[in-house]
Structures are given as structure tokens and as C-alpha cells.
Amino acid sequence: MGILSDIFVAKPADAAKYEDHMNSETGDKLYEVASYKNLTPLEFGTLWAILEGRPYDDKKHGLLEVKPTEESWLYRFPSEYVQLLANLTPGKIEAASVPWAATEEISGEASDMAEVIVEVSKLARHALLPGKGLFLWNCL
Numbered sequence: 001m002g003i004l005s006d007i008f009v010a011k012p013a014d015a016a017k018y019e020d021h022m023n024s025e026t027g028d029k030l031y032e033v034a035s036y037k038n039l040t041p042l043e044f045g046t047l048w049a050i051l052e053g054r055p056y057d058d059k060k061h062g063l064l065e066v067k068p069t070e071e072s073w074l075y076r077f078p079s080e081y082v083q084l085l086a087n088l089t090p091g092k093i094e095a096a097s098v099p100w101a102a103t104e105e106i107s108g109e110a111s112d113m114a115e116v117i118v119e120v121s122k123l124a125r126h127a128l129l130p131g132k133g134l135f136l137w138n139c140l
Helices: 041-052 079-086 090-101 110-127
Strands: 004-010 032-037 072-076 133-139
Touching (some): 004 110, 032 110, 041 079, 041 090, 041 133, 079 110, 079 133, 110 133
Antiparallel strands (some): 004 032
16 A cells, blocks of 8 residues: 555646546546645755755745645646656756665665656646646545
């Protein structure tokens, strides 16, 4: 068992309703989603720091909390981070995946983490459309 981690693109008003609609027929039409496990704001903040080539700073590299509940949390990726993710090249993705996979929180394979970065980068490009944002939903 682990933490469910959905990264998705939506209008901010629709993002707040993500949990209500994710299992409904309309949910598939409202959201572009990539689903993983155990990726929290800490892991994405660490990736942000790696992409910038800076030490992790929780004040600088934090996601924006949108809607916490008892067992789930919704965060928005700051626009600066979305832009950075959207502009990643294959070389930058490869270079970031190695140190990200080696972090204590992830301890995984670089190739697996590169796949996550590729998918999040793709979603970030879609989140640059007017009125859209990139969000992380976590649930126990």
C-alpha cells in the first residue's frame, strides 16, 4: 500500500472537484492524468531543485496547497515550475532522472524516474494553455 499520486491538468475550478469526478464518466473528459504512487510534494520539490541545480529549499521548491481533506490533498504546481517542466529536453530529463532516483525519498531506478519526468513534462506543456494548471492529488 502507498500514497496515490495523480498528476493532472485542469482548470483551477475543475481541479478542486477532481476527487468527486475521477471515477465518473465526466472525469475522463475533464482531466489529463498520469497516475503513480508515493510521489508527494516533497519528491516534486526535490525534482524542482535538481532541475535548477540548487539545494532543496522547502520555501522555494514547495507546491501550493489547494484543498486538504482528511485523507487526500490537492496541490498546484507553481507557474515557474510548470514552465521549467514544459521546456525540458531529453538530455535534461536524463540528467535529472539520475540524482532524483538516488534521493532517499525515491531510491529507485533512473529509467523509471525518467519516464515520470517525461510524462509530467508532457502534462506541463498542456497546462500552459490559457486557464489551465498542473496539479498533484495525493490520497492515502
